Amino acid sequence: MHYEELVKEHAPRWPYPVNYGKENEVNCDVLVLGGGIAGCWAAIGAARKGARVVLVEKAATKTSGSGGSGVDHWHDAVTNPACRITPEEYAQAHIDNFGGYHRCGIGHYIACRESYDCLLELEKMGVKIRDSEDEFKGAEFRDEKTKLMFAYDYTAKYCVRVWGSRAKPALHKECQRLGVKIYDHVVITSLLNKDGKIGAKVVGATGVSSRTGEFFIFRGKASVLGMAKATRNWVFSTELRGLYVDGRPPNQSGDGHAIAWRAGAEIAGAEESSRVGGGAYGYPQYGAGNAGNTWYACSMVDANGKEIPWVDRDGRILKTVSERYRPAPGQKFFLSMGGSRPSYEYMPPRLMPVQGDIATPSGPRGGVAKIEAAYPLYADLPSLPEMERKALWGMMIAQEARTLIPIYRTYNQAGFDPEKDMLQAYAGGWFGLGPPQWRAASNGGPIVDWDLKSSLDGLYVAGGQIFASGDHAYSAATGKYAGRRAADYASGADEPVIDRKQVEAEKYRVYAPLQRQNGIDWKELNAGVCKVMQDYCGELKSEEVLKLGLKWYDEIEAGEAATACARNPHELLRLLEVFNIMTVNRIILEACRARRASNSYLGFTRTDYPEVDPPGWRKWVTIRLDEGRVKTGELPLDYYGDLKKNYEAHCGL
């Protein structure tokens, strides 16, 4: 007998009125799926075109998604008046960096053209984007004319420091102002195809409320998929530090990927993965001594106070803090993000690697010596020039996601003083270190054309949902663009007709766990699903091992998952998420099988195809479901063609 049975009569009632199966039908022109940064901007883009817009979000749109708690760097802002490089130069650099696998050229060029416009719109919505009070007057990173403040490359000026902790509430308010109909706490469970045929035009979606259990049937002339990549695929533990794995809200279970796959969309890039610390073995995000990202370019010292030198791409030691923000001699500009294999051409200044520390950002290639240091290392905020320290701790660590309360307020309340104190650094940074089989999915997702349309008619894609995507500003720009294009499509589209049989089958699937008792719960299922990935989709992959992983999922789906039960709408939501995680993991396993070559840029090693980066495999490998079978295809890395010409032909402006 389980303990719960003994105490059940004394447990409080579910606080919301439960009405499992009750149908709500909603019609619109543009249906936006996911209310994060991309979803909100898509809704805004479509509503401004006069479309009737419905936005569906599984949490609360005001705070949800990766950008829900803030943003400090506004990337890709190449069209700002102070920037010294062109959108073409910057986009091409991002595309070419990391061997051409890092960014989808279409999405990235759109970001370069429209990211700064989105920022100006945010300012109109009340978000502070410039130092209008002159708090940083005279700072090297501030443009005196516009009062914009820049990060990373102070010469090129493509990335703006912003007060973005209010971005999400502002977007939410703007959606409401434009008459977007928002459905919060409703999780989308499936896409509906015309005539219920997988691979056919998308005509709507189904959803279920995580509070009341009610069912939703959404009809849209066009749909925009704006959800996030999955977390919880390889590593899962609620006991150590909540569900936290890789810095994104852990309700991100790849719902968009899973429903797009089941509807027949073509997906690329899902074979890419990288090592993760696994959250529980790390520290609060942005809350450990560091020199990258929001902490760029903080001075680091060892236990004896010896400073770890910064070097440029040629290994030349930089003598001043100021030089850490400048391109190397002969370099026009550098890119902000490190990554596993940045090219020499755009390599940023970096900390010299420390002897024996696998966690120090890897140094420039070309035989730069490592430095001896006594552990632990510390982020030496007190030694930074005042303006840099004030920007780092006073502004960026406050405005970046999950920093205002978790770091800035909490550490300050505990007596931390950035003018006096040095924050300790840890191996692996705030992510921590995990074994090689602990990985995180990178950038897989539906492929898009220059309208940001997926391979399915009627289905547009935005933000992190796009394969090889970018960050907050990218999500804003591609969201607005996709919303606009979806509205254009909807204006000439027929009234969508849904297939009742497809709805019935989905209803049955969604509610089945509520009918069962004594089966597996969502947490044990999630942990088991992850174990399969650790064992059969770890660092080293081969056909036999990958096929065993898929065999496991066949067995789990027919066995344990078919007994899985939920006792209320919240548990149902989490269980449906785990089902989606299992689908996403199948996509990953299939994508890994389809790329029969090791690839150094994708963190992808096939022991049965040991040759690394063979030229014949320098391409995107795509997969999709067709009549229940996995069909593979391919796409040239540069399928985007002429960036400027194609953008101008398709942007709809």
Next chain:
Amino acid sequence: MKQEDVRMFPNIVTPRNPVIFDEAVCNGCNACVELCVMDILMPNPEKGKPPIVLYPDECYYDGLCVKNCPLWEKGAIKLNHPLNQRVRWKRKATGEHFRLGMPNPPPPNDKPPVGGWDAKA
């Protein structure tokens, strides 16, 4: 500790206290319940009382429950990093060590961020 009232309990779900409410300050407005990204908080069956932290193990620690609480500066709700998440720091001039959650901590620093807690354009 009354020996006659020892009960059977399952193990505690941990981390158990990601957010801590001050019952004397919280008025049970449930603003935090409405916008928690993981939906871990439930309205208290008793009106005017702090929400129930029903799913503490699902907390994402973004602190938005705190930031959106009308009474957060009065201490109605606090974010509480678990023990395995408490970082250390060292005072540069003196070499003293401190940490999050230490007994007898140094005085709190109440300084708002540049632009204030609610920076606006």
